[in-house]
Amino acid sequence: MVRLSVDVMGADAGVEELLKGVCLFHERYPECKFLIFGLESELSKALTKFSLPSHLFEAIYTPSYVNSQAEVLATLKSGMDTSMSRALHSVVSGQSKGVVSAGNTGVYLALSKSILKTLEGILRPAIVSQIPTCRGESVMLDLGGSLESSSKGLVQYALMGKIFCQKVLGVEFPSVGLLNVGTELQKGKESLKEAYEVLKHQQGIDFYGYIEGDDISKGTVDVIVTDGFTGNIALKTGEGTMRMMSFMLGRAFRSSFYARCAGWIAKPFLQDFKSYFDPRIYNGALWLGVRGIAVKSHGGTDAIGFSHALETAYDMVRMNIVHEIQNTLLERSF
């Protein structure tokens, strides 16, 4: 039996929608139990509509929560007793195996670092997630954990990303690429050039070399390594482009009566196409490099998306990824 902690505060969709997500996850994984953290005023009301058997969850009411607009430093300094911090503490105390939150990303990452602590030898934790490509899925990191990254940090991302890819996508020997503005050796920032030199000689890494922005969706490599600033912008640019194209596709099939008829006939294939890029399937970014499983759900997701974030957390618990990463890094003495 695995118990997961769920912070149900701070998401756009509201507590009830996230609890629906817990129910959806429970249907797929009835072996899991939950610690659910939130304000009594919101959580207790939402729980009246919650269909999960009462022995499978425990509701823990907290005096406050992290607002989606809260500033990182101010929140950390205040030392507030929030649903987010309590959920993280429940992992440290061993009450649960991992946390999922759809709340404020910056605060969640900062609290994860200060409560769970960073793994030994890790310079900076990274945010990692799966992304859709022409060839299936790849993983990309860092998606916004740190604004900049040293060459050593990039090499650590490559090692952590490789393990994540092996565990999550089941790729035995994942290829790793460094995101750059060109594939020629003389291109790019110094940190990239240094990381390139290290990775080229790194045993146990199938290093592809530099990749460019359009290689992400081509699926040129299994693991895309970049600093958090670039990764965050690349991820969101890709997501935005997918939304734009879905929107324009819908518009093309609403442009006339005949277009609507054609759209009706083509509906199953258009739906197949759209479902491949459904962002809810890819919901659930993991903090890699902290001493515990902390998964970030998109703040604007719905129940289906939230259930996928819970699945990511559960996958990581079962695959014991924290232990794997710590061992790999200690072996390599980074």
Added chain:
Amino acid sequence: MVRLSVDVMGADAGVEELLKGVCLFHERYPECKFLIFGLESELSKALTKFSLPSHLFEAIYTPSYVNSQAEVLATLKSGMDTSMSRALHSVVSGQSKGVVSAGNTGVYLALSKSILKTLEGILRPAIVSQIPTCRGESVMLDLGGSLESSSKGLVQYALMGKIFCQKVLGVEFPSVGLLNVGTELQKGKESLKEAYEVLKHQQGIDFYGYIEGDDISKGTVDVIVTDGFTGNIALKTGEGTMRMMSFMLGRAFRSSFYARCAGWIAKPFLQDFKSYFDPRIYNGALWLGVRGIAVKSHGGTDAIGFSHALETAYDMVRMNIVHEIQNTLLERSF
């Protein structure tokens, strides 16, 4: 009568395809003449199939050309007499009003800076292009001119981008956004925060503030300002995502016999949709901040795409963009 210089070397498609592009452009703008630069061995052969009246063009044979794999520094040091450098010199000597090349981007930018020279007061030229959005088109810069940018450089990009947007998209008061990893004031690198403070108080700029990666395709702002590293990766990530989705859409309609039938019925709307994102329409990036019109065509484009790059150059000549930018910058004493 406007004369444009065309470097037909170094593109994937070959000299003949680019000459076809010149013909397509000529059909739309019969008032233009051309100076065409290339190796005699390739150009003279291709010209035998060239249908343009001979009084409209002059072929200039050069002893060498810039290979697509050539290194920037080595090429500059060699001082080679290439089709690219000659085409640029023809603008300086007043023989033509602007250059278009589909050759090596890095070398082309470096040669443009050294031959055309940078405008007075400009820290670094930027690469600018139009991009498709949900609301029509926006412009984005820098797309790879420099790897990093100071706050002053970003402010200059904002001013140049505004003028480009006014001229090319006809937007009277373009909104300008700084690409960042979040919209909150405390987010981002120092150079972004400093540029934010300057732009907030800059008269004549409709400054929106920070935007995120997904705002690019939403069309949240008319002008997206970022450093060349981030801009290059965002542009290519967006292009790659468009290609991936077009590929997956085609695949969905090839999945079965019924799918093919539905695809046949839906064809006009699928084509409408695809044509909106046709990268050839957006082909033609401009170097902003140099003393002359130098347009870069995508190296992998075809005749249609190349004709659009020529159109961009011609638009810029007619709109006298170099003069406009120089005046604006001198007025603001940047």
